[in-house]
Amino acid sequence: MSFPLLTATAALPAVGALATAAVPAARRTTAKWLALTVSLATFVLAAVIAVRFEPGGARYQLTESHAWIKDFGVRYELGVDGIAVALVALTALLIPFVILAGWHDADPMETGSRRWRPTQGFFALILAVEAMVILSFEATDVFVFYIFFEAMLIPMYFLIGGFGDRAHEHGEKAASTQRSYAAVKFLLYNLAGGLIMLAAVIGLYVQAGNFSLPEIVQARASGSLHMATSTERWLFLGFFFAFAVKAPLWPLHTWLPNAMGEATAPVAVLITAVVDKVGTFAMLRFCLQLFPEASKWATPVILVLALISIIYGALLAVGQRDIKRLVAYASISHFGFIILGIFAMTSQGQSGATLYMVNHGISTAALMLVAGFLISRRGSRLIADYGGVQKVAPVLAGTFLIGSLATLSLPGLAPFVSEFLVLVGTFTRHPAIGIIATLGIVLAALYTLVLYQRTMTGPVKAEVAEMPDLRVRELLVVAPLIALLIFLGVYPKPVADIVNPAVRQTMSDVHQTDPQPKVEAAK
């Protein structure tokens, strides 16, 4: 039996979480370094997965399978396709930056509050989230996936509610109230989605008799497992609802701005760049593969909802007064693009959507973490409290600008590639939707540049006049992310090569082929 690489990649942060939590209270720094080391080691393992993965090979690779609950046919089954490899790599890549950026976020408060902020707990929770997210990307058993999909709510709840942003316009007390509100809202939304999905999971078991994704897909394709049309649709809706809450899709999005606004910037990155990706990933893996006919049936409605998300999220981002909520609404707009790409049912759309998940993770991390550094300097999240920062902190302003430009999908940076693929993929099948979605790129320019203009340019405000520029630790967080944004914008081929075969498989699962060009082009 070969080395269980996939289990190891998830087990390492899980063990790391326990070890970090066990570090004595006084030795906070040890806990930080331990967590960072574990996350870096996990990244190495994820890199090994990416290298060992053969794009042309079997659909699911590095598989592991052990009997678990025999009576219900639950097996501990792991396996990765190209899409999962890309997302595991993204997760493992971002966590070290999240930890490094949140280095001081959970330090005990100096004065004023009796609350003990357990540093160990903060970093342990982050690692726990990482372990669960990686397992949900790797699981090919629906039941195993469901367990980790739900279980990650617990550490996320504590991360949002326990370690929120201390900056609030109405003081510490209001911040605390807002924080618990956001955490509970996050939990309730996702639990509601999860419960409906649980019903669908059980329904699926009743139909299929086991939980194994490859087996069910196989059985459905060969005709040995027949589902009534209405059954398939109900099960699809059950799964989709949970993923649409997590993704989040309009009108199930309102938990995200609260959660991202109240959480600290690194936790906000964890929410939007890592945890939410499980939702879109699961649409691609579970909804489309298990219920191809129902997916096609629901496509028109989902495309419209995605389109609304794009435009609505962007318009609301324009109207925000709070930097972090602005980024949250921008994310809603971007998730609209991802869902649009998935349900456009073209190779370009789905490859684009997968790349989009990776690129959005990196670009939002860059923008949000720099925004977090900015907020920690001034102690305010309100855009109006800033002005002229580029004069006093040019490096901070420069990195913020690059993050903004990535968010508006400037060509040459990674998000452009994915956004354009999604748009092209949508356009070839649904021209009208493609054109309306293109409006999103104008609005994206509006909200990012307005944000940059109001915070960074103009006369220097008195409160920011003494603001220090980025420190070495902060630069270490931002610089690699920016380098990656540029690299993947210029040369996305390595990621695209891993993703393409998986997309081809998914396309054949849903029995779709790309529309062909009208005119045979001369060579």
Place this chain on the structure above:
Amino acid sequence: MENLIALLIAAPLLGAAVLLCGGRRLDAVGHWLGTLLAGLSFVLGVVLFTDMLGKAAGQRAVTQHLFSWIPVAGFQADVTFRLDQLSMTFVLLITGVGSLIHLYSVGYMEHDERRRRFFGYLNLFLAAMLLLVLADNYLLLYVGWEGVGLASYLLIGFWQHKPSAATAAKKAFLVNRVGDMGLSIAIMLMFTTFGTFAFVPVLHSADSAGEGKLTAIGLMLLLAACGKSAQVPLQSWLGDAMEGPTPVSALIHAATMVTAGVYLIVRSGAIFNAAPDAQLVVTVVGAVTLLFGAIVGCAKDDIKKALAGSTMSQIGYMVLAAGLGPIGYIFAIMHLVTHGFFKAGLFLGAGSVMHGMNDEVDMRRYGGLRTYMPVTFVTFGLGYLAIIGFPGLSGFFSKDKIIEAAFAKGGAEGWILGGAALLGAAITAYYMTRVMIMTFFGEKRWQPDEQGNEPHPHESPGVMTIPMIVLAVGSVFAGGFFSIGDRFVHWLEPVTGHAEGNSPVSAMTVTVATLVLLVVGAGIAYAQYGRRPVLAVAPRGSLLTRAARRDLLQDDFNHVVLVRGGEHLTRSLVYVDHTLVDGVVNGTAASVGGLSGRLRRLQNGFARSYAVSMFGGAAVLVALTLLMRAV
């Protein structure tokens, strides 16, 4: 030899990277490094040009494949460069004028503490612009297209501490984004129609696609061109873009970037040739803009804004010519090149004047400067003569050809377009003469400012005057050089194709008419501003003048319709999101909470009342069981 193409772009790109990431230690040498790399790119361009001249006309196009950019099933985007006569023309113009302006900026930006960064941005612009003209497919062109937009954004907003500059930069980027939307839709249309968006396959098989599709693609390309080239209705950003340092206005907002739209239309000639409706719209946009820009140029007292109006108008000529099809493509490019010389020269001259006048831009506070800055006066004057089309100078040749081609379009359209172009020529003569007289002739009108600093006009240093002299030489001789023996036509014909139109009026008539109108326009300006003293404060003026000062109310329209409307929309959406979307969920939560609050009362803590409910429940269960048995 074709392996050098990538180096053309790499040199300034490297400069940008080094200058922007290098930090303060490069402050002392940064500007020279930037200039050197721009110059290196020009030298490479010349080397490739001589190599190209050595080949037969049909075999001059070369390509260099670097790597596969976005490989996705059915979608192939490569980083491949294509250097043909059309891109060669642009490469020489961009790197040549670009290097000169780098040199000029060394002097102009001498006292700015962020000079290193300025040169980094300039290099970034050169790299993006070269990528734009060297790309061999539309998607790669799009990268350059937005890249120049970014560089332009950074340079317009270079003095970010001024809110007006920051706003102008944002406005330019946003308006351009609207155009970019057109370009991306055009690329998507190409992809669905042809399955590719590389120049060669798309343009070669354009004829076999339906005219409706081609018209749609053409109109979307035109939208893109309108954004980048400041054509009506997306022209509003160009005037504000003058907030940037003057060398930027010269390089980006006069000589190179704003001409990218013309490049796009000429490059996509095969598509437009097969879509006459799209062509007609192109010509209309060109004609409207050339008049619009000219009228705005007449009313401005800010020297740079007057020149910006003029730029808009001159690019209108180019777009008009490009819309005429094969009879106009080459003349559009020819005017583009000559305009590159004289407009860059004029802007540099304006910059030199401002440099000597404590950054004063109001022409009503100039006057009589010819004696204080002779070199600037002469070079500016030559540029002036070139732009109004003085016989023998560059503008005379290129503009005349466009007017002729417009008449040659034939029919009523030909008369209307030709008439508009002629009228534009007259207005050009008027506003340029006005600029010339207000700046260099008459009495001195400058006064001490609030702090009591009186400007001491002086000639600029050599590092600034040399580029002006070189550009003035170009303004004088380029047009003649290109036209003798139709050199330029033969050079570009293999790429763009060329056709002779049959004009209803003879070339001679057009020339004479142009010259007469020129004299009329210049004469009116002389009568208004040369014969009478210029007022230091602008008179109220007629309704048209006041409207023209406000850019013919375009900004007001945008403000009322788009900005205000948008603000109301976002504000109401924020409200809706909070009360309605969130309200439904919170309402559900609140009603569940209320219900449980009522139910909670039942838990009063008295053990005996719990016992009652227990017994009651048990009794109900027993009764039910008995009832069921009975039934």
Place this chain on the structure above:
Amino acid sequence: MNPVNYLYLAALLFTIGATGVLIRRNAIVVFMCIELMLNACNLAFVTFSRMHGNLDGQIIAFFTMVVAAAEVVVGLAIIVSLFRTRHSASVDDASLMKL
């Protein structure tokens, strides 16, 4: 004698016990009433055992007695400690178990 009469007696005893639990306030009395109810059940079990002719009912009755004994131990301890702190054996005084 007809064994059904024992069932009537059991029902009567159970009802007396239940009424006592519901209307009496003194914890000791409530407690005794509960015992009464348990014993009514025991009586019914034993009667059924006799009627059906097997021992299952008697076995259950023994179980009930054991559980009742254990309950008395815990219950009396609670009542005693309540009386110590509150100086009252009224069940209505101990109404803290509400939200």
